[in-house]
Amino acid sequence: MHYTGPVYRHPLEINTPLLEITYGCSWNKCSFCNMYKSVRFNASPLSDIEEDLQEMSEIYPKSLKNIVLVNGDPFVLPSNKLLEISDLIREYFPEVRRLSCQASVRNIKSKSLDELKQLSEAKFNDIYVGLETAYSAALKQMNKRYTREDEYEQLRKIDEAGINYIALLMLGVAGQGNSEASVTETAKLINTYKPRMVSVITTAIAPGTPLMKMVEDGEFVQLTEKEIVEEELMLLEKLDMDDNCYFFG
Numbered sequence: 001m002h003y004t005g006p007v008y009r010h011p012l013e014i015n016t017p018l019l020e021i022t023y024g025c026s027w028n029k030c031s032f033c034n035m036y037k038s039v040r041f042n043a044s045p046l047s048d049i050e051e052d053l054q055e056m057s058e059i060y061p062k063s064l065k066n067i068v069l070v071n072g073d074p075f076v077l078p079s080n081k082l083l084e085i086s087d088l089i090r091e092y093f094p095e096v097r098r099l100s101c102q103a104s105v106r107n108i109k110s111k112s113l114d115e116l117k118q119l120s121e122a123k124f125n126d127i128y129v130g131l132e133t134a135y136s137a138a139l140k141q142m143n144k145r146y147t148r149e150d151e152y153e154q155l156r157k158i159d160e161a162g163i164n165y166i167a168l169l170m171l172g173v174a175g176q177g178n179s180e181a182s183v184t185e186t187a188k189l190i191n192t193y194k195p196r197m198v199s200v201i202t203t204a205i206a207p208g209t210p211l212m213k214m215v216e217d218g219e220f221v222q223l224t225e226k227e228i229v230e231e232e233l234m235l236l237e238k239l240d241m242d243d244n245c246y247f248f249g
Contacts, residue, residue: 001055002048005039009068010128010166010199012248013100016068017056020044021085025072027104031142031210032173032203036072043077049085053092064093068100075103075127079115086122100126103165105146108154116161126196127158130168134189135182138174141220143210148185155193167195169235171228171249172203176221179231187238194242200235200249202228 004023009016024041025033056064067089075082089096099122108116108129133139134148158165167190174182190198205212205222214220223231232249241247 001052002044004044004071006035007070008035008102009070010248012197013068016066016100017060017064018068018070019049019052019056019089020071021049021069021101022074022077023071026076027073027106027145029143029145031214032170032206034206034209037208039071041072043081046084046088050088053089057092060093062093063095065096066098066100067093067096070101072102073104073107073130074101075107075124076110079111079119082119082124083122086119086124090123097123098125099123100128103127103129105129105131105144105150105154108158109146109150111157113157113160116157116163120162124163126164126166128166128168128199129155129158129195131186131189132168132170133173133182134185135174135178136185138178138182141175141214142173148189151189152192155189159193164196166197166199169198169200170203171200171231171235172223176223176227179223179227179234183231183234183238187235187240191238191240194245196244197246197248198239198241199247200232 002020009018021044024039025036026041028036028041086099131151132142134151136148169186205215211220215222
């Protein structure tokens, strides 16, 4: 199997086969992240993808239902490329019903509603969307390069296209003193466009990142463990999810 640089998959996908179709991150400029700094973004050659599918076919049955596409943000690929990869996957696993991957709001924004509907028909579903927060000041400070309004519009598009999504959120991303504002805006967003799952992680200060420099310069104050727990409880209180929505955190 071709795996280039760090490979990330959600913990719930521990038993799901991983197929690399990109490597690195197409943005790679978020203030908090150093995951892909050593890997220049690129798309995997179709020949590598087919070699990996051949190898997977020796391990998994043709009746395989779920595959996670990695690395970074594979949903950045043009729709025609994703559809070509989907067709290739179904040559080896004709019963596949879910092709999941990481996506940013920017990735969704680059696709029309018609393209998203085609991707839905091609089994792209349960897309892990790195929202982090819907608090505008934090989105700007973390250099996400999209706005709260973009989040609403792009979640509306995937909802209309019939694509389920997992909301990836970051506790503490707005810094000390901003928990209520961040949680309130984020809950409003995902209460409007309900995810299949809400998954939270705690904001860490990774070495060599702009966020670490902000901490050193006093521009960002990290939450204490108690404040992180309080923020998570606040989020849970403000969420209005359907009964079939999971919370992971």
